[in-house]
Amino acid sequence: MGLTAFGSSAARAKDAAPLLASVFQDHVVLQRDRPIAVFGQAGPGQTVSVGIDDKATTATADASGAWHATLPALPAGGPHVLTAVTAVARETLSDVVMGDVFLCSGQSNMELPVSRTLNSGWEVSRADDSNIRLLTVAKATAAAPRPEFETRPVWRAATPQTVADFSAACWYFARDLEQTVKAPIGLIHASWGGSRIETWMGEDGLERAGGFHDTLGTLSIYARDPASGVEAQAKNWQAWWTARAGVASMPWRPETDLRDWRPAPEPLRDWKAWGEPELANHNGMLWFRREVTLTAAQAALPADLSLGAIQEEDFTWVNGKAVGASFGWGADRTYAIAPRVLHAGKNVIVVNVLSAGWGGPGLQGPTEKMVLRFKDGGSMSLGGQWIWKFVPETYGAPPSPSWSPIVGPSATYNAMIAPLGSFGLKGVLWYQGEANADAPGTYQGLLTNLMGDWRRRFGSDLPFLIVQLPNFGPAPTQPAASNWADVREAQRRAVAADPRAALAVAIDVGMNDELHPPNKQEVGKRLSRAARSLIYGEAISPSGPQPISARREGAEVRVTFKGDEHGLVSYSGAPHGFELCGQDQASCRFVEAHIDGDAVLLAAPEGLEPKRVRYCWGDGPVCTLYEGAGLPAGPFEIAIT
Incomplete structure (x- = not known):
């Protein structure tokens, strides 16, 4: 298409702030064949002239300086020049192309880079395609929607250097799609390992989903005043604790009973390595406590409390006053201590640490990072004797801080999605669900509301391509309940109810002992197929065989499928993995099955009314039903009629 070589840079008036939002840069891909949304910041009330080649329009900045303009649609191709001009500033972008833009988001299986996939050396070495352009959004969170990214992103051509660390599922999708879609492809990657779906949803989407009103209220308080937000969160946290331990147990208070507290080893480290039998496999909570003695002069100074690295979630009090809370894998914690919290004499620091088992849990230091810093430049080491108190795993997990990375509702959306504004998109690739497996019953509603939430921002017809969770964990030897299977079913149902969504089945490309399966090539290929069907209207099914009905026929149950374009086949003999169930889990039975045209017939066991x-079904099931071209039938549960 005659695309220019990379290497130019955006030209703007000397010392002038950017007029265009940072998603608009040299080498940007803009969505073809639809009006082009362009936006940014200028002086309040200023007129902004915006143009692409010989097409131009104007916009007026509002009281906050935000402006928005719409340029006429253009077909695929380029390069073009995009300009934004005011009376005092000018910004020019070069090598702008029109194509199809996809937003790739989710958690660690979307974040997994090409360099960690199968045959990665060869894959990276051949990744050289200026027709595919990449932009990665840096990880960030915010208590309220941001108009701009915390870190300015950069559009880059696909080269071995830029592809190696880019999202593998996203890259392999575009590489496969490009074979049939002859247009530039822009990929925006915004994902974060371990993130829950609710952190990617805006406030409106969460309110519609229900169940987040109080949490969003705390987040709103925190956005206005972090100290007040911490105090509000502490009330929720402390109520959760006393509901389990009783009102007499308040370990965050200086005067708490210390008879069941024990000295912690020095230096502090992974509590599973302390040699304490009850901690060897403990995934849950521990309390930590440290006393310091201050002079009146020290206590009068503003101070910061630095705790070093903590794995994973903490809530921290000083003299019974909540001063901070956060979530992060081995991330350093530093909390400001408000005036009049410290006092002359003994002061008590109490930290509750929660770890779900990812990495070494606890206060990790090192000692030199654990310090109380005073605003006059002085400091006091917090090395030395900490004491600890055990918390039974049966207590479960407390309410997470509303502003925490990857778990706080809207926190990631506010910093990583909201700054995209109304940027034109062709579709969204979503690969997430592992982090919500603790509450699968809510996932279908959350996924449905996430799709609606993003459509309100990017366009009501925005297509979604959803990766169903792969196999992970033991293969079942008997029918069993499975949270991962429940999430897969929630994903399937959400997609089935949405005419602008398609499912990429991945049940056969996972690994039973690897949370991050490296075969992202196949995931990308199946996402590409789903796009070709849903978005581009190609006459193919978006995925493999899909169940449409189950009905009783005498002693058998007939399950009919669609999408089996090349006929149903079963590998390694008869189809495995079918169950018939009554009302409850205990009634489920593995049953014999055989293929009959576009259906599978199941033999009902004697004595069971299915x-x-x-x-x-299961965490890591063995599935053998495919269609003739090699696409698997995905996991499902349907009623018998």
Whole structure:
């Protein structure tokens, strides 16, 4: 298409702030064949002239300086020149191309880079395609929607250097799609390992989903005043604790009973390595406490409390006053201590640490990072004797801080999605769900509301391509309940109810002992197929065989499928993994199955009145039903009619 070589830079008036939002840069891909949304910041009330080649329009900045303009649609191709001009500033972008833009988001399986996939050396070495352009959004969180990214992103051509650390699922999708879609492809990657779906949803989406009103209220308080937000969160946290331990147990208070507290080893480190039998496999909470003695002069100074690295979530009090809370894998914690919290004499620091088992749990230091710093430049080491108190795992997990990375509702959306404004998109690739497996019953509603939430921002017809969770964990030897299977079913149902969504089944490309399976090439290929069907209207099914009905036929149950374009096949003999169930889990039975045209017939066990069919159920099930071209039937549960 005659695209220019990379290497130019955006030209703007000397010392002038950027007029265009930072998603608009040299080498940007803009969505073709639809009006082009362009936006940014200028002086309040200023007129902004915006143009692409010989097409131009104007916009007026509002009282906050925000402006928005719409340019006429252009077909695929380029390069073009995009300009934004005011009476005092000018910004010019070169090598702008029109194409199809996809937003790739989710958690660690979307974040996994090409360099960690199968045959990565060869894959990276051949990744040289200026027709595919990449932009990665840096990880960040915010208590309120941001108009701009915390770190300015950069559009880059696909080269071995830029692709190696880019999202593998996103890259392999575009590489496969480019074979049939002859247009530049822009990929925006915004994901974060371990993130829950609710952190990617805006306030409106969460309110519609329900169940987040109080949490969002705390977040709103924190956005206005962090100290007040911490105090509000502390009330929720402390109420959660006393509901389990009783009102007499308040370990955050200086005067708490210390008879069941024990000295912690020095230096502090992974509590599983302390040699304490009850901590060897403890995934849950511990309390930590440290006393310091201050002079009246020290206590009168503003101070910061630095605790070093903590794994994973903490809530911290000083003299019974909540001073901070956060979530992060081995991230350093520093909290400001408000005036009049410290006092002359003994002061008590109490930290509750929660770890779900990812990495070494606890206060990790090192000692030199654990310090109380005073605003006059002085400091006091917090090395030395800490004491600790055990918390039974049966207590579960407390309410997470509303502003925490990856778990706080809207926190990631506010910093990583909201700054995209109304940037034109062709579709969204979503690969997430592992982090919500603790509450699968809410996932279908959350996924449905996430799609609606993003459509309100990017366009009501925005397509979503959803990766169903792969196999992970043990293969079941008997029918069993499975949270991962429940999430897969929630994903399937959310997609089935949405005409602008498609499912990429990945149940056969996972690994039973690897949370991050490296075969992202196949995931990308299946996402590409789903896009070709849903978005580009190609006459193919978006995925493999999909169940459409189950009905009783005498002693058998007939499950009918669609999408089996090349006929149903079963590898390694008869289809495995079908279950017939009554009302409850205990009634489920593995059953014999055989293929009959576009259906599978299941033999009902004697004595069971089947009400539903399950297929490929469990954490890491073995599934053998495919269509002739090699696409698997995904896991499902449907009622028998």
